[in-house]
Amino acid sequence: MNVWAIAKRDFGSYFRSPIAYVVLSIFLLLTGFLFWNGAFDTQSRASMTALFGPMPLILSFFAPAITMGLLADERGTGSIELLTTLPLRDWEIILGKYLAAVGLYTLGVALTLPYVVTIAKLGPLDLGPALAGYLGLLLMGYVYLAIGLMASAFTRHQIVAFIVGLGLCFLFFLWSMMIPALPRGLKVVAQYLAVDRHLRQMADGQLDPRSLVYLLSLAALPLVIAWQSLESRRWTA
Amino acid sequence: MPEPREMISVDHLTKRYGPHTAVNDISFSVDKGQVLGFLGPNGAGKSTTMKILTTFLSPTAGRARIAGLDVWDHPLEVRRKIGYLPEDTPLYKDMAIAEYLAFVCEVRKLPRSSRKAAVRRVAEQCGIADVAGKPIGSLSRGYRQRVGLAQALVHEPDVLILDEPTSGLDPNQIVEIRQLIRDIGRDKTVILSTHILPEVNATCGRVIIISDGRLVADGKPDDLMASEKTNRYRVLYASDGGAGGAEAALDEKVVQGKLAALPGVKSATRYDSESKTLGFHVTSDGATDLRRPLFQCAVDEKWPLLELDRMEASLEEVFRRLTRNDADENAAAGAKPGASS
Numbered sequence: 001m002n003v004w005a006i007a008k009r010d011f012g013s014y015f016r017s018p019i020a021y022v023v024l025s026i027f028l029l030l031t032g033f034l035f036w037n038g039a040f041d042t043q044s045r046a047s048m049t050a051l052f053g054p055m056p057l058i059l060s061f062f063a064p065a066i067t068m069g070l071l072a073d074e075r076g077t078g079s080i081e082l083l084t085t086l087p088l089r090d091w092e093i094i095l096g097k098y099l100a101a102v103g104l105y106t107l108g109v110a111l112t113l114p115y116v117v118t119i120a121k122l123g124p125l126d127l128g129p130a131l132a133g134y135l136g137l138l139l140m141g142y143v144y145l146a147i148g149l150m151a152s153a154f155t156r157h158q159i160v161a162f163i164v165g166l167g168l169c170f171l172f173f174l175w176s177m178m179i180p181a182l183p184r185g186l187k188v189v190a191q192y193l194a195v196d197r198h199l200r201q202m203a204d205g206q207l208d209p210r211s212l213v214y215l216l217s218l219a220a221l222p223l224v225i226a227w228q229s230l231e232s233r234r235w236t237a
Numbered sequence: 238m239p240e241p242r243e244m245i246s247v248d249h250l251t252k253r254y255g256p257h258t259a260v261n262d263i264s265f266s267v268d269k270g271q272v273l274g275f276l277g278p279n280g281a282g283k284s285t286t287m288k289i290l291t292t293f294l295s296p297t298a299g300r301a302r303i304a305g306l307d308v309w310d311h312p313l314e315v316r317r318k319i320g321y322l323p324e325d326t327p328l329y330k331d332m333a334i335a336e337y338l339a340f341v342c343e344v345r346k347l348p349r350s351s352r353k354a355a356v357r358r359v360a361e362q363c364g365i366a367d368v369a370g371k372p373i374g375s376l377s378r379g380y381r382q383r384v385g386l387a388q389a390l391v392h393e394p395d396v397l398i399l400d401e402p403t404s405g406l407d408p409n410q411i412v413e414i415r416q417l418i419r420d421i422g423r424d425k426t427v428i429l430s431t432h433i434l435p436e437v438n439a440t441c442g443r444v445i446i447i448s449d450g451r452l453v454a455d456g457k458p459d460d461l462m463a464s465e466k467t468n469r470y471r472v473l474y475a476s477d478g479g480a481g482g483a484e485a486a487l488d489e490k491v492v493q494g495k496l497a498a499l500p501g502v503k504s505a506t507r508y509d510s511e512s513k514t515l516g517f518h519v520t521s522d523g524a525t526d527l528r529r530p531l532f533q534c535a536v537d538e539k540w541p542l543l544e545l546d547r548m549e550a551s552l553e554e555v556f557r558r559l560t561r562n563d564a565d566e567n568a569a570a571g572a573k574p575g576a577s578s
Contacts, residue, residue: 002344005340005343005344006344009329009332009340012332013329013331013332016331016332016372017331077327077330078323078325078327079327079328079329080327081288081293081323081327082321082323082327082328082388084292084293085291085292085293085316085319085321085323086316086341086344086345087313087316087317087344087345087346088316088344089313233293233294233295234292234294234295234309234312
C-alpha cells in the first residue's frame with residue numbers, strides 16, 4: 001500500500017536524524033514536569049487535569065516542529081520531483097506523511113503512560129476521565145499536526161513552515177481567551193470552535209460526540225488544503 | 238492494445254511561466270529503441286520539457302504522450318512506464334542506497350519476491366553494489382548520480398528520461414554510464430539532456446537541439462555536421478629540408494605568402510604543429526574547393542606535403558551557430574528573459 005510505504009519511509013527518517021530523539025525526550029521532560037507538578041488535586045485524588053491545561057501551548061510548538069520538514073524539505077532539496085513522478089497519487093503522499101507524523105506523536109504520548117501508572121499507584125485515579133483525556137490529547141495533537149503539515153506544503157523553507165504552523169496553532173490557543181470579549185450570540189459558536197475547550201471537557205470525562213466530529217473535521221480540512229497545494233503544481237499551467 | 242512504435246510523442250508543446258515562455262511550440266517523436274540527445278544551452282527548456290513528459294509539470298498548450306498515453310490525462314500510467322533522473326539528482330540523503338532502492342521497488346509495486354534481485358541487478362549495472370549499505374548523503378557526486386540512475390532503472394521501464402545523466406562523473410564513470418545507456422537504448426527508449434556535445438556523438442543516434450524554448454534542429458549527429466558546410470582546410474609540410482638537408486628548409490613567410498596568393502584563398506594562418514613541420518589553416522572564399530589547388534601548389538613548389546584535409550564541422554559549431562542566432566535576435570529585440578531550465 002502506497003500510503004504505508006510513504007509513512008514508513010518518513011517515520012524512519014525521523015529516527016535516522018536526531019529529530020525523533022530530541023522531540024521525544026523534550027516532550028517527555030515537559031509532560032513529566034506537568035504530571036509531577038499537578039498530579040494530585042486539593043482532595044489529594046490523582047488527577048490529570050493539570051497536564052491538559054498547558055498542552056495546547058506545548059503542542060503549538062511540537063506539532064509544527066514534527067511536521068515542518070515533511071513537505072518543505074522535499075521542496076527545498078527538490079526530492080519532491082522524484083516523489084511526485086513515482087506512480088503515487090498526491091493524496092497518498094499527503095496521507096502517508098501525515099501518518100508518519102501521527103506515528104511519532106502517538107509514540108510520544110504513549111511514552112507518558114508510565115507517568116499515569118505512577119500516579120495511579122500513589123492515589124486513586126479515575127480511569128474514565130483519564131482515558132477520555134488521553135483521547136482528547138491525541139486528537140488535539142492530530143489536529144495540530146495536520147495544520148503543521150499544511151504549512152509545510154506551501155513553502156520550501158522549513159523555518160517558514162514552522163513559524164506559520166506555530167502561528168496557526170497558537171491562534172487556536174488564543175481563541176478561547178478572546179471568547180469573554182465576544183457578544184453573547186457569538187459566544188456559543190466561538191466556544192464550540194475552541195479546541196482546548198473540547199480537550200478540557202474530555203479531561204473532565206465528558207465524551208461529547210460533537211467534540212469528536214469537530215476535532216476530526218478540523219484535522220481533515222488542513223490535509224485537504226495540503227493535498228490541493230501539492231496538486232496545484234500540475235494546474236498552474 | 239499493441240505497443241505503439243512511437244514511445245514518446247510531443248505535439249506543439251508550450252510551457253509559459255508568467256510572461257516567460259520556457260518551451261515554445263515544440264514537436265517531435267521518439268521511436269522504440271532510440272536514444273535521443275536533447276541538446277541546448279542552460280535555460281533553453283530541456284528540463285522543462287522533461288518535467289512535462291514525466292508529469293511533474295503541466296503543459297500550457299499542446300500535448301505529450303508516452304507510449305500513446307497522454308501525460309495529463311493518465312499521469313499514473315505514464316509514471317509506471319518511465320524511469321526518471323531529474324537534474325541534480327535529488328535523493329533522500331538520510332537513507333542507505335539499498336534502503337532507498339527498496340522503497341522505490343515498493344512504491345513501484347514490484348512483487349515482493351523479485352525486489353531483492355531487482356535491487357541487486359541495478360546495483361551491479363550502475364556499479365554501486367559494494368557501497369549499497371552507505372547513506373546516500375555520504376556519497377560523492379558521481380556515486381549519487383549512479384544511485385539516481387539505479388532508481389530510474391529498477392523497474393525496467395520502457396522509457397528512460399535522464400536529465401544530465403553524466404554531470405559530476407569522472408571520465409571513467411562517464412564512459413561506463415554512456416555504455417550503459419547505449420545498452421539500455423537497444424530495446425528501450427531513452428531521452429537524455431546534456432550540454433556536453435561529445436556526449437551526443439558518443440551515445441545518441443539522434444539529436445534535437447533546442448534554443449530559447451524552440452526546436453532548432455532535429456537529426457542524426459552526423460547529418461547535422463554534414464549539413465554544416467565548412468570552408469576551412471589544413472595543410473602540413475615538412476620544414477627541416479629532408480634527410481641530410483637535401484632540400485632547402487621551408488620559410489614560413491614565403492609559404493604563407495604563396496598560399497595566400499592562391500586564387501580563392503581568403504586567408505592562411507600558421508598553427509602550432511609538431512616540430513620540424515609547418516602547418517597552416519587555409520580558409521577559402523566559400524565557392525572554391527581548395528584541395529586540388531593546395532596539392533598542385535605543393536607539387537609545383539616542391540614542398541614536402543605531409544597532410545592535407547578539409548576540416549569537418551564539429552557539432553560544437555553547428556550548435557553554436559544554431560543557438561547563437563537566437564540569442565542575437567533576442568538581444569536585438571531587447572528581450573532576454575531570465576531563463577530557467
